[in-house]
Amino acid sequence: MAIASITHDTGIASITHDTGIASITHDTEWLQVTFSSGETSKFYVQWLRDNIPSGRHQDRGQRTFDINSLPQHSLSEVTHTGDQVAVTFDLDQCTHVFTASWLHSHRNPITLRTNPTPVLWNAEGQNELSFADYSTLKSSRKSLHSWLRHIRDYGYGLLENVPTEPETVLEVVEMFGYVRDTNYGKLFEVRAEPNPSNLAFTKLGIGMHTDNPYRDPVPGLQLLHCLVNESDGGETQLVDGFAVAEKIRQKYPEAFWLLSTLPVRFRYLDEGSADLEATSSLIETNSHGEVIALRYNSRSAQAFTFPSEVMADYYAAYRLLGELLHEPEARIEFRLTPGQLMIFDNQRVLHGRSSYEEGSRHLQGCYADKDSLRSFIRVLEEKK
Numbered sequence: 385m386a387i388a389s390i391t392h393d394t395g396i397a398s399i400t401h402d403t404g405i406a407s408i409t410h411d412t413e414w415l416q417v418t419f420s421s422g423e424t425s426k427f428y429v430q431w432l433r434d435n436i437p438s439g440r441h442q443d444r445g446q447r448t449f450d451i452n453s454l455p456q457h458s459l460s461e462v463t464h465t466g467d468q469v470a471v472t473f474d475l476d477q478c479t480h481v482f483t484a485s486w487l488h489s490h491r492n493p494i495t496l497r498t499n500p501t502p503v504l505w506n507a508e509g510q511n512e513l514s515f516a517d518y519s520t521l522k523s524s525r526k527s528l529h530s531w532l533r534h535i536r537d538y539g540y541g542l543l544e545n546v547p548t549e550p551e552t553v554l555e556v557v558e559m560f561g562y563v564r565d566t567n568y569g570k571l572f573e574v575r576a577e578p579n580p581s582n583l584a585f586t587k588l589g590i591g592m593h594t595d596n597p598y599r600d601p602v603p604g605l606q607l608l609h610c611l612v613n614e615s616d617g618g619e620t621q622l623v624d625g626f627a628v629a630e631k632i633r634q635k636y637p638e639a640f641w642l643l644s645t646l647p648v649r650f651r652y653l654d655e656g657s658a659d660l661e662a663t664s665s666l667i668e669t670n671s672h673g674e675v676i677a678l679r680y681n682s683r684s685a686q687a688f689t690f691p692s693e694v695m696a697d698y699y700a701a702y703r704l705l706g707e708l709l710h711e712p713e714a715r716i717e718f719r720l721t722p723g724q725l726m727i728f729d730n731q732r733v734l735h736g737r738s739s740y741e742e743g744s745r746h747l748q749g750c751y752a753d754k755d756s757l758r759s760f761i762r763v764l765e766e767k768k
């Protein structure tokens with residue numbers, strides 16, 4: 385984006401040819417830019433002073449001062465050279481240069497998404513199940529990038545040919561980020577145990593749920609690596625909680641309001657070692673109304689404490705959510721075999737498994753955070 389010419393003394397820009405900006409006006413408080421695309425953006429003087437390019441660390445991009453050190457400025461002078469706008473502020477008479485492309489990319493209003501736009505899915509995703517090859521991901525940054533993007537956009541990823549050596553799941557995390565350690569340790573075993581502390585450590589079927597809703601923050605990613613599966617059941621099921629939440633929002637807005645507003649307490653008690661508690665609505669939204677997380681786990685949900693007037697409606701909404709999460713039309717299903725691994729966004733994709741009677745089944749799991757995955761995707765894209 386380049387600027388042909390502007391004049392600032394009259395507040396009206398003169399443009400000699402179309403280089404991306406149609407016109408510019410300003411007074412002492414505001415610089416207004418109309419881009420050749422027709423978009424117009426106003427830049428407030430204090431915003432401009434707060435965002436001067438020299439106010440950022442050259443390598444890290446971090447701002448080097450705080451707002452409380454900035455007195456109220458006025459625009460003193462505006463000039464341009466080529467595709468650069470030079471702004472002089474009255475108090476210090478310093479001139480700071482903004483590129484036209486930077487101004488365009490920071491025009492307002494732009495609604496910032498908390499997360500990249502998710503690709504919603506249902507049981508039709510069963511036809512697109514594919515397992516990436518572990519050794520290929522380790523040797524090809526392009527393949528790794530593609531796999532990580534799938535996890536970011538769809539909320540899950542599948543891997544095969546992972547060595548069935550114990551603790552290899554930790555090496556998979558090291559491809560993109562860091563393990564989230566908890567009171568369960570860096571990794572946890574999922575297999576039938578004689579005295580289980582958790583339903584996961586039995587042969588019972590487990591309904592759709594998110595893990596650890598009693599933590600703050602909830603672990604963002606969960607990995608499960610299959611070491612042994614000789615069972616006569618134990619199929620893995622995944623459902624896109626964001627797709628279910630959007631369905632409720634569209635068809636049952638009152639239920640959506642209840643589920644995204646009223647707080648529920650979750651708790652995990654392991655006497656003598658852990659007493660974890662966190663409180664959140666079952667569907668969490670941000671200030672733009674985007675669904676950003678679900679917490680759904682009847683095992684750790686505590687008794688609701690809502691006003692009596694809403695209790696009946698809340699239970700109807702809660703049951704609706706549970707029914708839609710367990711609809712066969714909503715889920716994908718597959719049997720993890722030794723050497724296969726799945727990773728999923730624990731704040732979006734709910735997981736469950738069918739019961740099994742006979743045969744041993746042993747998975748090793750761990751948690752990781754989403755921010756390191758998203759960071760590594762960006763790093764890979766910068767190196768392209």
Ligand code: FE2
Pocket residue numbers: 584593594595735
């Ligand atoms: Fe689980």
